[in-house]
Amino acid sequence: MKAKASLLLSSLVLSGAAIAQAKPEPDFTLSYNVGVVSDYRYRGISQTARRPALQGGVDWAHKSGFYLGTWASTIRWIKDTPPATRGSVELDLYGGYKGTAGAIGYDVGFLQYWYPRNNYDLVTGEKADTTEAYGALTFGPATVKYSHALTDLFGAANSDGSGYLDLSATFDVGNGFSVVPHVGWQKIKNFGTYRDYSVSLAKDFGGGLVVSGAVVGTNWEDRFGFPNTLPGSGTKDLAKKAGLVVGAKYSF
Template sequence: MTALRKPAAWMTAAISSVGFFSTTTVLAQFAPEPAAEPASAWTVTANVALATEYRYRGLMQTNRRPAIQGGFDVSHESGFYLGNWNSNISWLGDSNPDVSAPIEMDFYGGFKNTFGGGDWNYDVGVLQYYYPGDYPAGYVRPYTTELYAGIGYGPVFLKYSYAPTNLFGFADSKHSWYADLSANVPLNVWGLTLNAHVGYQKVQFTDASYADWKLGLTKDLGKGFSVSVAYIDTNADKTVYTNAKGRYMGKATAWASISKTF
């Protein structure tokens, strides 16, 4: 009778390996999938834009020259947000050659949310306009703080901004305010949105109050890109809003920009 021989060592190892992988495969089939990480309650976005010029409340800020602009926002799902926005400017130096302040920096924070089934929305907060630079002695700094509150329904939004400080360098102009009614209506054609706006800037204790208005279109290009065109005009007093270079800052203009949101 021929004696039974033990399997070779390599065969034993192979059989053991097959058994191991088979068992692992079976266990893997019944193992629970790892739990997905919970979505963050915070969102961070950034934006950058190139415009034919910087217009703010209808007034030229870069003396008809292009502007590069950008900023970022941090928001919480509760509605709380903080942000910063920046642009090149020239209006301070254009009005006084002894001033060197080529940048506007805005810092803001607030709370916004919806109600009434999502058709209504509101926004309240504070905004600080900061213009770093060199100013001559006795010059009224243009730094401005505004408190704002707004309410909207659908594509229409009404906002009121109040300045407890002097307004953009106007001496003794505390308690100035700005009212703004805007509408951004999707046209459901070619990715276009109609942009309409009318506002009134009250500059306390001066002859500098005026109205401004805008009518334009924005096209969504996809992947965060959009392009905008608009007609902008004001009825600002030429004797108040003509800079040292002889340009009327409230003159009507055609305006365009391209932007990217990240």
């Protein structure tokens, strides 16, 4: 009798495992994230006058490889550039397709940087809103990505056609730690090109919580001969040669 019961129990366990293994892949996934950083540095330049920022986003990914998403952050650079007075939030809207070709991963898409109700056109005659097309290739830990501006770049007059080349790598060093070195080159059409760089250390604590620290800098002043400052941020160099940025993000 005991043998029959054990056999029945084993059959039920194996049947349950088979059902679990046969569970179909969902057609899509929806994920969310919220976070805070001590300074929002984008392409090496502070968007928040070297002050903290609140951030968060939503991502939808289909099993076919297509994806859509949105991400937002508080900013200061528009209002720090008089006579502009409106534009305290950056809202990114993006979509594209990810896939693989052998050992190479690829990602192509479009990204709209939208600054709701901004009046940056009072400064240059151009809105700060910017549209870029991008393409990226990944092999092992390394990724190369190029972004091309289809509009004027963040309100800089006559800068459509500007481009940004981004080289980075992600190394898992164990115990939830990862190291990400990065270097990028931003070409601003009819102005010039500068380089930014960073080295980030992140710790994944599990449950969706990641804490990070990064050394971020640029060669802006060496390249152009003057610091990157705005009237509203006083003498703060927004593209300083090296600065520490810490942050925390929770994904769910």
